Amino acid sequence: MSAVTQHRPGAGRSAATDEPLLVVENLVVEYPGKGFRAPPFQALKGVSLSIRAGETVGLVGESGSGKTTLGRAVLGLAPVTGGEIRYAGDRISGINKKQRRALSDDLQVVFQDPYTSLNPAMTVNDILTEPLLVAGVSRTDANKRVRDLLDQVKLPQDAGQRLPREFSGGQRQRIAIARALSRDPKVIVCDEPVSALDLSNQARVLDLFIEIQERTGVAYLFITHDLSVVRHISHRVAVMYHGEIVESGDAGAVTSTPEHPYTQRLLLAAPVPDPVRQLQRRADRQRLATQLAAQDEQAGAGVGGDEAHSTDPSREA
């Protein structure tokens, strides 16, 4: 699929400062093993990345590579057993519930499925005013803020009186974005936020994310399995494979001339109209899959594991 194929023009560098706002360092997340006495399963095996204010870092990888786990760890929802996460210089992994609540204005999330992420029994007005009222904003100011939020996500003012089911998928995702924006977050974890949308809605919602970032300076950790989406929205890209980041760097470079065979294989997975080229790409994918399997075997045997996953440091985030 390819709703969007162009690299983000200018990469929004003007908005991004050099100081990292969010830092993930050597992060390890382990889930309990399945079955009696099974060892824990490491979903993240020492992941490091950083995001600056106003920047979008795309996190790409196939299903099960650990993308959502990393997003959940940033939000305090995954069991971190090693490494740490820092926000604005402070460690935020392992903090207590009260400290986490204090962070909820700054760190927000938009999920994949706009059909289940919104309370079906609440009107859009109620969905958007709730976090404001909980934060102690007066009813008058909250109502004013909701009008502003509807404008920001390009929904009509009368949307406020309606229920989520009265909207299309793309419109519902706009409501979810408005809710995430309500307390002026500094970082939004976007977990596959356009995957459930058709191609034209994908492009519109991605452009909305970009517009909002250019206006507010919010940073995104943008999780997707789709390289064309990540190329459109990201300044930098990190590629996840089996719980590790195997390649990272400038979005244009990583998505046009990837170095790691896994990224090369992801790039070749996008269909092309020419059947001859499509066949060639299939053959190339098979060759890369064999190469990856050999690397995995070598890494599993403890021989050259680091080398197998090396990335040109000049491209590093």
Ligand SMILES: Nc1ncnc2c1ncn2[C@@H]1O[C@H](COP(=O)(O)OP(=O)(O)OP(=O)(O)O)[C@@H](O)[C@H]1O
């Ligand atoms: N709560 C959990 N308990 C046990 N294992 C889990 C849990 N959540 C995720 N996993 C496992 O951790 C690995 C990474 O899952 P994760 O959802 O982070 O991957 P992903 O790259 O986001 O995949 P997808 O694109 O399908 O959502 C998978 O093998 C998954 O089965």
